[in-house]
Amino acid sequence: MTKLYPLTLKLINKKVLVVGAGKVALRKLQGLVGTGAEITVVSPEVLPEIEVLPDITIIQRHFQPSDTKNAHIIYAATDNQQVNDEVGRYIEHWQWFDNTALPEASNFFTPAVIREKGLIVSISTEARDPTRAKLIKQKITDFLLKSMKE
Ligand SMILES: C[C@@]1(CC(=O)O)c2cc3[nH]c(cc4nc(cc5[nH]c(cc(n2)[C@H]1CCC(=O)O)[C@@](C)(CC(=O)O)[C@@H]5CCC(=O)O)C(CC(=O)O)=C4CCC(=O)O)c(CCC(=O)O)c3CC(=O)O
Numbered sequence: 001m002t003k004l005y006p007l008t009l010k011l012i013n014k015k016v017l018v019v020g021a022g023k024v025a026l027r028k029l030q031g032l033v034g035t036g037a038e039i040t041v042v043s044p045e046v047l048p049e050i051e052v053l054p055d056i057t058i059i060q061r062h063f064q065p066s067d068t069k070n071a072h073i074i075y076a077a078t079d080n081q082q083v084n085d086e087v088g089r090y091i092e093h094w095q096w097f098d099n100t101a102l103p104e105a106s107n108f109f110t111p112a113v114i115r116e117k118g119l120i121v122s123i124s125t126e127a128r129d130p131t132r133a134k135l136i137k138q139k140i141t142d143f144l145l146k147s148m149k150e
């Protein structure tokens with residue numbers, strides 16, 4: 001694979017669209033809350049944990065092509081791969097798109113993130129093994145908490 005490029009972004013006033021509002025969408029949204037991004041969620045069914053997240057606009061219906069317009073970052077996180085593919089078809093060349101069920105269709109991925117005392121550690125397996133990213137996150141967190149105590 002061509003090498004991937006990690007960044008630390010300021011998202012203030014950037015438009016973020018999340019299509020789907022289930023377990024995977026919840027995890028992406030938890031990472032986005034507090035960034036200052038203008039977040040919109042489009043989904044017919046919405047987890048109660050998402051309904052209570054602050055500063056999110058929820059549109060309770062199926063995805064429509066015009067939803068992607070002007071969004072800087074777009075997540076397709078539905079349980080229907082045809083819908084995720086459809087979202088991908090409306091992506092323009094300047095937009096960042098993560099099809100959370102299909103790495104080949106995405107032009108960015110969400111890493112596992114640790115935030116501890118002014119430090120951000122971001123872990124990616126280049127989309128090969130997200131469960132491993134989660135495991136390594138746990139190990140690095142344990143190491144950091146131990147070394148900060150010393
Ligand atoms: C490519 C990527 C796209 C993206 O999502 O951005 C992607 C894709 C896929 N994930 C899948 C499965 C799982 N993902 C997790 C967990 C996480 N996944 C995350 C990121 C990413 N996942 C991106 C690559 C990151 C990298 O480069 O390493 C993390 C790190 C970040 C986050 O999501 O915030 C977060 C842990 C963070 C934390 O815990 O802090 C778990 C474990 C769990 O849920 O407990 C399971 C197992 C669930 C199970 O066992 O069923 C599947 C198969 C789905 C299927 O089988 O249908 C696909 C699709 C595929 O790989 O083809």
Ligand SMILES: NC(=O)C1=CN([C@@H]2O[C@H](COP(=O)(O)OP(=O)(O)OC[C@H]3O[C@@H](n4cnc5c(N)ncnc54)[C@H](O)[C@@H]3O)[C@@H](O)[C@H]2O)C=CC1
Pocket residue numbers: 019020021022023024025042043044045046047061062063077078079080083100101130
């Ligand atoms: N990237 C990742 O971290 C992971 C990705 N996955 C993939 O993500 C998919 C979603 O998983 P979950 O969140 O657990 O599913 P879920 O069943 O909890 O949520 C699915 C959501 O999609 C919405 N949806 C369905 N049709 C829609 C439409 N036409 N327009 C808008 N929203 C629509 C539903 O309303 C629901 O909110 C799985 O099918 C799997 O392939 C699974 C685990 C981890």
